[in-house]
Amino acid sequence: MQFTPVERAPQHLTAEQVDAFNENGYVAPLTLFEGDEASRQRNYLDGLLRQVQAGGRDAYDINEYHHLCQGIYDIVTNPKLLDYVEDLIGPNIVCWGSHYFCKMPHDERVVPFHQDAPYWPFRPSRAVTAWIAIDDIRPDAGPMCFLPGSHRQGRLEWQRRTENVVLELEVKDRSELAPPTPLILNAGQFSLHTDLLVHGSQANLSDHRRCGLTIRYVPPEVWVKDEASLGWTRSAVICRGRDPTGRWPNNPRPDCEMFGTKELGGVAG
Numbered sequence: 001m002q003f004t005p006v007e008r009a010p011q012h013l014t015a016e017q018v019d020a021f022n023e024n025g026y027v028a029p030l031t032l033f034e035g036d037e038a039s040r041q042r043n044y045l046d047g048l049l050r051q052v053q054a055g056g057r058d059a060y061d062i063n064e065y066h067h068l069c070q071g072i073y074d075i076v077t078n079p080k081l082l083d084y085v086e087d088l089i090g091p092n093i094v095c096w097g098s099h100y101f102c103k104m105p106h107d108e109r110v111v112p113f114h115q116d117a118p119y120w121p122f123r124p125s126r127a128v129t130a131w132i133a134i135d136d137i138r139p140d141a142g143p144m145c146f147l148p149g150s151h152r153q154g155r156l157e158w159q160r161r162t163e164n165v166v167l168e169l170e171v172k173d174r175s176e177l178a179p180p181t182p183l184i185l186n187a188g189q190f191s192l193h194t195d196l197l198v199h200g201s202q203a204n205l206s207d208h209r210r211c212g213l214t215i216r217y218v219p220p221e222v223w224v225k226d227e228a229s230l231g232w233t234r235s236a237v238i239c240r241g242r243d244p245t246g247r248w249p250n251n252p253r254p255d256c257e258m259f260g261t262k263e264l265g266g267v268a269g
């Protein structure tokens, strides 16, 4: 499994940013929300979190709700975000996943350094993740860290790590890879990274929440490797363009805020 460099002429990213994506495996910082809109997005997450916590669930549990919550659907399909994604994967864009990686203050769990591709049953490896800062991301709050250029190694060997982690896969040997570069962002800024880039994050030892919304985008020619993995496609949204393969479901914009089977109410506005 190898990284395919982006060769298209960009419309919204600069040629230098596309070169940086090819060279480093990510591009950042880009800006999606500013001022009041960034605050509105933070308030929206606060509302979702209140629901999660009231149900005794974990802050990381806001996973795969973009086809159920209008507020998340609207981020996933935001035209400005899609303009940048289009420059990397082309005019037909499917979103199959979204997940708030919400590290609460003093959360000691780490995200071990990993590549995304081995977690997922998709072929070929062409996914791009948008990681949108919902909070200001401070150096002491366990920011996401990228290992620049690691995507050019192809798929790396991994091992399972289970203690004090949010995700369990870990790249076995980092000795030949570049040191981690922390992603320091203001709320509303975001990065785009390829699914072969090694990345992870440390504990949040600060008094501040550190939340990023990840959104997984692929061109429609990417598909699951076998029938048993079809569940991974079930919450898909065709965000832009069309699906010439006719395989991807296209969930419509929800007209409310559903969380599990419960209406959230009042958190989208």
Ligand SMILES: O=C(O)CCC(=O)C(=O)O
Residues within 6 Å of the ligand: 101, 111, 116, 129, 131, 143, 144, 199, 200, 201, 212, 214
């Ligand atoms: O937010 C984090 O710390 C990790 C996120 C991550 O692993 C991803 O976006 O794929």
